[in-house]
Amino acid sequence: METTQCPRCSEATLSDVRDCIQRFGREQGNLLPVLHAVQRKCGYLTADAMEEVADWLNIPVSEIYGTATFYTLFSTKPLGKHVIRLCDSPPCHIEGSAGVRRLLEKHLGISEGETTDDGLFTLEVVSCIGLCGVAPAMMIDEEVYGNLSPETISAILEKYRMEGG
Numbered sequence: 001m002e003t004t005q006c007p008r009c010s011e012a013t014l015s016d017v018r019d020c021i022q023r024f025g026r027e028q029g030n031l032l033p034v035l036h037a038v039q040r041k042c043g044y045l046t047a048d049a050m051e052e053v054a055d056w057l058n059i060p061v062s063e064i065y066g067t068a069t070f071y072t073l074f075s076t077k078p079l080g081k082h083v084i085r086l087c088d089s090p091p092c093h094i095e096g097s098a099g100v101r102r103l104l105e106k107h108l109g110i111s112e113g114e115t116t117d118d119g120l121f122t123l124e125v126v127s128c129i130g131l132c133g134v135a136p137a138m139m140i141d142e143e144v145y146g147n148l149s150p151e152t153i154s155a156i157l158e159k160y161r162m163e164g165g
Contacts, residue, residue: 016041021034021056023037024037026056026057028058031064034053035064043078044075045068072124080122081121084122086104086125086138087136089129091135095135095136097135100138104138107154110123112125120160135147140160
């Protein structure tokens, strides 16, 4: 098995990706868990990794790519160490997600879909994260934050910066 660095993976090698995939059965119903595992390993879903998944599950690469680009929790490009997913569902929008977005962009110096120069944050706007009761809301990695205000946004971002990424 090849151990060379995957040209598109951040740290994982192709053999690491294969090892990750092979923990799952070859049933097509395993596609989403396999993609989540590969993304955890590589940081994002590379073209090479999607080809490995397609081979393992005997699914066309186009279907793998379609799935990877349909779901907002998957990425086909490198992401920052922390991914900020700002909800823009109707309740979040009504409660001020547009203002939160402007504040995040100002604090981070980036626009939606971009990553900060230091590689610490990527900002994404998503249609719903299921936190309507505490709108406006966002997730940073797996941590959820609701009832956002300018003060809470500054404190949240500072927490991640102080942790050194």
